[in-house]
Amino acid sequence: xxASTASPASIPAITVQRLTRRxxxxxxxxxxxxxxxxxxxxxxxxxxxxxxxxxIRMLCGLLAPTSGTARVAGADVVAEPDEVKRRIGYMSxxxxxxxxxxxxxxxxxxxxxxxxxxxxxxxxxxxVVSLTHLGDRLGHRVDALAGGFRQRLALACALLHEPEVxxxxxxxxxxxxxxxxxxxxxxxxxxxxGVCILLTTHFLDExxxxxxxxxxxxxxxxxxxxxxxxxxxxxxxxLVEVRSDRPGAALAALAAVPELIQVELFGVGVHARAxxxxxxxxxxxxxxxxxxxxxxxxxxxxAAAPTLEDVFLNLVxxxxxxx
Amino acid sequence: xxxxxxxLTDARLSFGSHPALDGMSFHVRTGEMFGLVGPDGAGKTTAxxxxxxxxxxxxxxxxxxxxxxxxxxxxxxxxxxxxxxxxTLYGDLTVDENVEFFGDIHRVKDLRARRERLLGFxxxxxxxxxxxxxxxxxxxxxxxxxxxxxHTPRVxxxxxxxxxxxxxSRRELWGLLSELVLSGLSVLLxxxxxxxxxxxGRVALVRAGRTLACDTPAALRASRRGTVMEVVCAPVRRxxxxxxxxxxxxxxxxxxxxxxxxxxxxxxxxxDLVAGLAGVSVSAVRRVQPSLEDVFIWRVAEAGP
Numbered sequence: 001x002x003a004s005t006a007s008p009a010s011i012p013a014i015t016v017q018r019l020t021r022r023x024x025x026x027x028x029x030x031x032x033x034x035x036x037x038x039x040x041x042x043x044x045x046x047x048x049x050x051x052x053x054x055x056i057r058m059l060c061g062l063l064a065p066t067s068g069t070a071r072v073a074g075a076d077v078v079a080e081p082d083e084v085k086r087r088i089g090y091m092s093x094x095x096x097x098x099x100x101x102x103x104x105x106x107x108x109x110x111x112x113x114x115x116x117x118x119x120x121x122x123x124x125x126x127x128v129v130s131l132t133h134l135g136d137r138l139g140h141r142v143d144a145l146a147g148g149f150r151q152r153l154a155l156a157c158a159l160l161h162e163p164e165v166x167x168x169x170x171x172x173x174x175x176x177x178x179x180x181x182x183x184x185x186x187x188x189x190x191x192x193x194g195v196c197i198l199l200t201t202h203f204l205d206e207x208x209x210x211x212x213x214x215x216x217x218x219x220x221x222x223x224x225x226x227x228x229x230x231x232x233x234x235x236x237x238x239l240v241e242v243r244s245d246r247p248g249a250a251l252a253a254l255a256a257v258p259e260l261i262q263v264e265l266f267g268v269g270v271h272a273r274a275x276x277x278x279x280x281x282x283x284x285x286x287x288x289x290x291x292x293x294x295x296x297x298x299x300x301x302x303a304a305a306p307t308l309e310d311v312f313l314n315l316v317x318x319x320x321x322x323x
Numbered sequence: 324x325x326x327x328x329x330x331l332t333d334a335r336l337s338f339g340s341h342p343a344l345d346g347m348s349f350h351v352r353t354g355e356m357f358g359l360v361g362p363d364g365a366g367k368t369t370a371x372x373x374x375x376x377x378x379x380x381x382x383x384x385x386x387x388x389x390x391x392x393x394x395x396x397x398x399x400x401x402x403x404x405x406x407x408x409x410x411t412l413y414g415d416l417t418v419d420e421n422v423e424f425f426g427d428i429h430r431v432k433d434l435r436a437r438r439e440r441l442l443g444f445x446x447x448x449x450x451x452x453x454x455x456x457x458x459x460x461x462x463x464x465x466x467x468x469x470x471x472x473x474h475t476p477r478v479x480x481x482x483x484x485x486x487x488x489x490x491x492s493r494r495e496l497w498g499l500l501s502e503l504v505l506s507g508l509s510v511l512l513x514x515x516x517x518x519x520x521x522x523x524g525r526v527a528l529v530r531a532g533r534t535l536a537c538d539t540p541a542a543l544r545a546s547r548r549g550t551v552m553e554v555v556c557a558p559v560r561r562x563x564x565x566x567x568x569x570x571x572x573x574x575x576x577x578x579x580x581x582x583x584x585x586x587x588x589x590x591x592x593x594x595d596l597v598a599g600l601a602g603v604s605v606s607a608v609r610r611v612q613p614s615l616e617d618v619f620i621w622r623v624a625e626a627g628p
Contacts, residue, residue, distance in 0.1 A: 147362065173515065265504075267525075313490065
């Protein structure tokens with residue numbers, strides 16, 4: 001992707017302003033505003049029912065908003081939904097590939113669906129095949145490909161028409177870690193070429209690969225920032241990790257301390273979070289003292305770095321009970 | 324050490340010419356949460372199915388509570404609980420009726436009291452008259468777990484219990500599983516997600532029908548010798564390209580706003596190199612632990628093709 005080596009990071013590829021969607025009494029998306037730029041990988045995180053898919057459907061031109069505006073790849077989702085569909089790519093784990101056809105047949109089929117033919121189709125096929133390193137698998141039946149290759153093929157199909165914005169829906173679940181790392185390298189190359197990538201996922205380690213993370217809950221945008229910024233937002237709170245041969249007893253003893261919340265078992269260890277206002281040293285001493293008094297042998301307590309999962313669960317409360 | 328709750332030793336099983344299990348071995352201790360962790364196609368579900376006696380092995384041995392599950396004797400069946408990937412709840416039955424249905428199948432005595440305990444444990448009591456298909460995905464998973472536990476098994480097999488479950492429900496599910504383990508149950512669960520392995524007492528990393536490594540998560544991380552430096556910087560791609568030119572750098576992984584740097588020499592923190600990156604603004608440098616994904620990838624490279 002040599003066409004645009006200059007940094008395109010300041011050009012907005014998605015602009016969303018007060019986007020809202022109601023279904024009867026339900027406010028599924030409630031006045032959401034954000035921007036995503038070319039060259040950027042943006043991640044959407046949210047629990048089930050947070051409004052993620054409603055939002056994505058609106059951004060793909062598949063569902064009209066109740067109010068608010070959104071421009072995707074230069075087209076207005078309300079006025080020109082069909083134009084939006086032409087300018088975006090979409091890839092999901094449930095992406096339909098034809099299992100009994102060869103990889104190359106699938107690519108040609110999707111090329112035809114996008115209206116590509118002749119030299120243009122050949123050029124684009126060469127381009128996406130080299131980007132996704134699928135050259136030596138083109139003759140294989142899709143059924144016979146490993147998950148990681150199927151995922152790359154799905155991505156190649158979604159990129160054939162040279163979209164400016166690409167939506168990835170939980171793209172790497174269940175894939176071999178070796179393949180997954182290669183996949184995100186590829187996504188980064190794609191972003192570097194000027195494409196804007198919007199990823200939705202339940203898996204917080206996929207979000208770690210993104211430049212910007214947007215957290216939605218109850219139809220609202222509740223936080224936005226780089227993964228590092230979001231973790232720093234928990235800077236005031238201390239996470240303590242301690243290992244013990246009697247993790248159950250350690251769990252029970254620590255759960256009884258009012259200054260400690262979210263006390264959880266991690267294998268032979270226990271993780272606990274101190275309430276705001278407790279300093280790291282105080283928290284470590286508190287854990288050591290509590291377990292010492294209870295006569296529970298343990299490793300020296302250590303402060304653990306917060307993860308995106310900690311950030312997420314801190315912002316997003318409990319699950320909604322029903323669909 | 325008492326006898327392991329379950330063992331799989333040099334297990335071999337082929338489907339046609341495809342070896343699903345190619346010498347996989349591990350054992351699960353009594354009262355531990357054991358994670359069988361690996362990508363799709365690694366043989367996780369096949370291993371579970373052989374341990375349930377649903378698939379006979381071509382070679383090797385399998386034991387559950389000291390018995391051969393292929394014999395499918397009644398006593399062993401009553402001691403085992405199994406939550407499959409597509410556990411079937413009856414959508415048009417209520418929460419109560421689902422638990423009762425599975426209780427009847429297992430001829431559970433005193434089912435009413437057992438049901439109360441399970442609905443209390445999974446905090447589904449409030450929803451007992453709801454039809455199962457009206458529940459959210461996370462709650463359906465909890466109901467399926469309650470049904471799996473109805474006959475009070477001693478060992479529990481959970482095949483990808485967290486796949487498709489959102490992070491909020493997932494944390495709650497892990498809380499429930501922790502309680503089960505603390506109450507003495509031996510649990511084997513499978514997951515494709517390496518970060519979930521941290522929740523387990525011990526894990527086996529599996530790939531292509533083989534065990535790559537088996538230990539506690541902490542020991543597995545410690546086995547990956549050498550330093551990982553995390554550098555928060557901008558622009559990250561420029562930093563990567565510059566760092567990769569140095570012979571002291573083994574590997575560079577790009578994450579959103581930072582990179583992970585693997586020095587070639589175990590104790591080389593590469594401090595001078597990071598400080599001297601032209602045109603890159605570095606906002607933080609810290610030593611981090613290798614992730615289990617790092618360990619997995621490293622073990623794959625060690626194992627060879």
